[in-house]
Amino acid sequence: MSTATTTDSSPPSANSTGDNANNPQSQVSAQNPTSRTAIDDPSDPYYLHHANNPGNVLVSQPLTGQDNYASWSRAMLLPISVKNKLGFLDESISKPSSSDSLLYNAWFRNNNIVISWIINFVSKEISVSILYGESAAEI
Template identity: 40%
Template sequence: MAHGGGTHTCNGGGPQTRTVTAQETSEDDPILTDTKRFSVLDNTHISQDEARNLYFLAHSDHPNASLVPKIHIGGENYSSWKRSMMVSLLAKNKVKFVNGKLPQPDPDDNDYDAWCQCNSMVISWILHVVSTEIADSIMYLDDDAAIWSELHDRFHQNNGPRVFEVKSSMQVLTQGCNNVQTYFTRLKALWDLVKEFHPQHVCSCGAMKTIVEY
């Protein structure tokens, strides 16, 4: 007779053993069966449906969280700050709250309370990674998309003077005592700023392809 599914005795011989498979173990234990659906690194047991839900907030999401290491202080670091914030908001599935693609629902809508909660959470995240002066100027805006748009209109400097400033920095940049990797990293950061403030026009006539191939 088998005891616990491990060792059993046949009528014609001594004790025989068999290996209990993971499938058999999980079928006997409902806790193990439920745990198989999730990663061993996930202590909160977040399902895929919850992760895709725009209104989902994890246990680690709290109003005092600082999503990025940089504090937005003005036009000089707005582009890098915005890029860091977009990456963090994308990871938390909250980008649509700031780009205006998820507007506030009607008060009688089932999602109204959840939207207000997430909207307030994103506003708090933004207020914690901007300077005190900037935070005071956007404190009383109730929509995170309006705050995002306000910051963009005020600090996005897609103009000639800023491009000239960055290109001037590139001209005086030298390797000096730095190794090649450090020098290249600084140079590439300046090139990325040039592309951010002065994006290249998209060719629609096919002439650029001819030039490149030539």
């Protein structure tokens, strides 16, 4: 007894009723294969996780002056580094051109998150002097 097998190597048609036809992820991928951008990639510094918000508690003691700057600075750098936002402090991530609105808006949001983390963890006297900084690196 012999069985003949035929294989169809042609790609599925747009009207296919296979598994991929009803899978929204497949439809998105088929329509736009490069739909994942830097701001969608958790390993990218422009990615802003929903848990990264201005009220995050990063350190237990605020900066009060020169007396605790070294320990405060180290304590702030660690969580900012873990959150992949260090480039906004050391200027390795520069402000993009406003003509690239997607990247510019992502930079602006992330920069403001880092600024808010800094402002929230310095004394009131210090926060007054850094409140109007344009970038996290400037502060």
